[in-house]
Amino acid sequence: CGLVKNLSLMCYVSVGTPGYPLVNFMQLHDMELLEEYDPVVSPNVTKVFLNGVWVGVHRVPGVLAEVLRGIRRNNAWSFEITVVRDVRAKEIKVFTDAGRVCRPLFVIDNNPLSGNKGNLVLKREHLDKLTDDKTIDVSHMSEEEQDKTLYGWKGLVASGVVEYIDAEEEEQAMIVMTP
Template sequence: MNRQGITQVLSRLSYIATLGMMTRIASSFEKTRKISGPRSLQPSQFGMVCPCDTPEGESCGLVKNFANLSQVTLDLDDTLVRHAAHNCGVEELDTITPSDFRNCFSVFLNGVLIGIHRYPYCLCRAMRALRRAGRLHPHVSIATQERQRSVQISSDGGRIVRLLIVVYNGTSALSHTHLERLANKHCTLNDFLAEGVVEYVDVNECNDCLIAVRLDDVQAHTTHL
């Protein structure tokens, strides 16, 4: 196999150039083909991929960059996540019958069926509360899918997650006090993550949230900012 560009020299022209090269996404699509689909940003990539940072010329759109506050998840041990799900009311498969699936939501962990739950939204709230309290890894994702009547819990690697501000009852959890502490270098974003002020959300969980772009757009049912 004859491929070029597998290894590249890290550019140190500026701090922004270094960050841009370390978060670069290079597509294997042929640069000479004039097709707009692979060069465009998909709606599910909003907030995950930078819409501006792309080169000019034939590589336009084929070379993208992650957003500044997005990360790629790594594989996590799902034992703790499985125990947390069962402690939150997920019924194990050996204790249910096929008729129980009729009035319940199926619960999947990394695509594997682990049980059912009669109140899926209560399960999601409980699991997210554990994540914000630091009991679960910040990259664990919990999302409800109404059409499939399922709850998807993900702790596998390769998912892109973005950092969002948590909103409680129409009020942002990030206050001016937090911003002053951050400006005075008395804390970092990791401290906010441990306090449950911000959290990482992947694409599946974004579809289960109401995200406001600006502070003025926050409503009573808004979940993130």
């Protein structure tokens, strides 16, 4: 069963994040609210949905999708936000609701200006931090102190090396199975 397989691969079930601040954020990044949209003036725009509700339209959907993924990877917003750009349907779907089964994937650098384009974002410095974790004595620390002190898996997620995607985003993602 696919659900059992996903659950066995370090999955995360989303607990939900408030979505309304994202509407304001997307407005600041040139999204027109649905109430302000005139289909006669701009018939070739992309619809923007938040948790299944049509909230607005955008003229440059690729930029908006990359900005939203960027804030997720830079840990400026919750890592459990899902951003799906469906080019054929001319839709961007953003999900922040609870109950989505997400799985972790390593991130590939797609920045055309980067010298690391096409390679993992994971670097030697990340591996060194994980190795350093082994030398830290955590026997006297509470779980909260351990989370603050150790880099670990949460550090990889916060650094944008690993991101969680749900089934909806996985359908649109290009996933490499081998290095």
